[in-house]
Amino acid sequence: MIDSGIRLPWNRRLKLLIAYDGSSFSGWQRQKHDRTIQGEIEKCLSIMTNEDIFLHGAGRTDGGVHAEGMVAHFDCSSRIPDQNFMRGLNSMLPGAIRILDTNTCDPSFHARFSAIGKKYHYTVFTGKVHPPRIRLYSHHVTAPLNLATINSCLQAVVGTHDFSSFENSGSRDKSLTGGRGAVRTIYSARLLQQDKDCLVFEFIGDGFLKNMVRNLVGTILEAGRGKFDAEQFAAILAAKDRSSGGPTAPPQGLFLKQVFYQDRTLDHCISGKD
Amino acid sequence: MIDSGIRLPWNRRLKLLIAYDGSSFSGWQRQKHDRTIQGEIEKCLSIMTNEDIFLHGAGRTDGGVHAEGMVAHFDCSSRIPDQNFMRGLNSMLPGAIRILDTNTCDPSFHARFSAIGKKYHYTVFTGKVHPPRIRLYSHHVTAPLNLATINSCLQAVVGTHDFSSFENSGSRDKSLTGGRGAVRTIYSARLLQQDKDCLVFEFIGDGFLKNMVRNLVGTILEAGRGKFDAEQFAAILAAKDRSSGGPTAPPQGLFLKQVFYQDRTLDHCISGKD
Incomplete structure (x- = not known):
């Protein structure tokens, strides 16, 4: 042989x-x-x-x-x-x-269980007419948005919280959550402004519940439109009740950007160096 | 009333x-x-x-x-x-x-006959894997491209030429061309490098024949790949014969960016100020 x-x-x-x-x-x-x-x-x-x-x-x-x-x-x-x-x-x-x-x-690697974090982007187009080329990759919002309010909401999201207010039901495999329920840690939540008509929400966290990013964005956009303020947003988060949260933003704006398996890569990304 | x-x-x-x-x-x-x-x-x-x-x-x-x-x-x-x-x-x-x-x-305005020029972009993605998000908006070329050759070909395109070598047949409404046949004037033909893996060909001219931009790009890409040089490209143009030209680049890379009706706007665009 x-x-x-x-x-x-x-x-x-x-x-x-x-x-x-x-x-x-x-x-x-x-x-x-x-x-x-x-x-x-x-x-x-x-x-x-x-x-x-x-x-x-x-x-x-x-x-x-x-x-x-x-x-x-x-x-x-x-x-x-x-x-x-x-x-x-x-x-x-x-x-x-x-x-x-x-x-x-290595056979010990597991795409899901070895993951220590994920990064998501959600793109909102705020111009008058939604360009055909990005229509399937962004959510179109024509109402004027208060960026200061949006940024305050994003600050409230950072940290370890019970995100029940932003979790859609009937989804979580409770045998796999290691007893942490709806508690997740968001390391970074910020707005990246790509160009004048595009807002990109970036979330980096140790894990995300079903529809969590879309529910966060949908609710934060309501605040940005002036429906409520950042304090009320914090109260929604504290309520731990989905019915107190805002609408689910549509799927097409959402991108899973990165899955982290190494502390070093995750740290670089959180600090904005990666 | x-x-x-x-x-x-x-x-x-x-x-x-x-x-x-x-x-x-x-x-x-x-x-x-x-x-x-x-x-x-x-x-x-x-x-x-x-x-x-x-x-x-x-x-x-x-x-x-x-x-x-x-x-x-x-x-x-x-x-x-x-x-x-x-x-x-x-x-x-x-x-x-x-x-x-x-x-x-004004009722004297005619979208076609009043036009004095058009601008087209053609995007070529040169990275290893064609990103799903841009697959319908760019042509994927994996062969290494010689940018110097491509630029020389583009220079040869500028000016007033008979573009028969780059016109697909059975298309032109000869009653409407004002006797100029396949003669067109290209005011500007250049490469805009958007990011490291994207080449954007820009063409500004007084008019374009059927498939002219795609035939120019397809032929110039052959030169860029080393199949022939800029001198041979000029000979193809001079041959005034479609059979001497290269392949038609696929449609998805092509964007009609602008139609010009005013000298001032066209001049600004050619000079890169617009």
Whole structure:
């Protein structure tokens, strides 16, 4: 037998870095009848490896939500080199889903349980007419917004809180939350102004509940419109009751930008150095 | 009869400034069975005015080509105020088509015949993986490109030339070209580097033949890849023969950015001040 010099474990775990345009998918999670990101990638992986592949994502995203840095892992016994996995997947997947990187990783790595934080962006377009080119990647708000109020609300979000007021029901897998319930820590919540008609909300936290970013943005936009002030926003947060919160902002403005696995990367990102 | 103070002519001409994402349309021009930009807008205008409306565009764009500054005009006898036309159209049209401005204009204005120039952008993404978010708005080229060669080709394009080598056949309405055949004047042809992985080709000229920008870009990219040099590119231009030109670059990279009707605006744009 010729020794190729390449030693791949038979029980191999691969980590994928994924970008997708969620516009025409029913979200991340595999569904029987609908087209989903997880479903599309699993289908291609199963064809490539001739094995039943189960893809574990770092989290789920809803229909219409996008990602530029989703992470997922899967196990297989294939010897296909990492880069060929990437090329093969990108040649089979629709252009709306792209594999940005593929690496064989330690079998102890878990896309979801090893994650120590996530970064989300939510884009709001405030100009008069919503440009066709960004209509699927931003939420259009025509009412004038008070940025000082928005910034005060964002400051109130930072820290460790019970975010029940911003969690949609029927979603959380309570066996997996390690007993912390709806308590999450937001390391950074700020506004990045990209150009004069685009506001980008950035949230970095240790974890996010179902629809939490969209509920936060929807509620903060109500404050920005003058419906209530930052103090009342803080009271909504303290109420720990979804019915006191504002509306859910639409999915198309939301991007999962990054999943963190290393303290150093997360710290850099929070401090704005990354 | 109450005099409202508003006097609108019964034979009224309106000018529209239009942006569209051409991805899901069969181009600008009305077609019997396919969804087109002209067809969609005419349909809405006819409903609003209860008249048969014929929309005259400044030009046609192919399926998949986008616009951020298409101009069109139509005649009607409706007294609907300009801004209500805009609001009404934007409420009826799909989000992929937006009316940016509406003005009652002089009846001598003609979107096509009054135009003295046009500006097009063509975006090429040169990074390794084509980001899903820009896949419908850029052409992906992975081969290394020689920018010096590309710039030399662009310089050769500037000026008054017979562009037969870059004109697709069966297209030109020869009764309307004023005897100039395939001769067009390009005022400016240059590369705008937006970020490290995006090249934007900008062309400003008095007029463009069918597929001319896409044929120029497709051929210049072949030169950029090293298939031939700028001298050979100039020879292709001089050949006045489409069969000597390179391939047609795909539609999704192309944006009609602006149509010019005033010397001053055109001059500012050519000099880069606008």
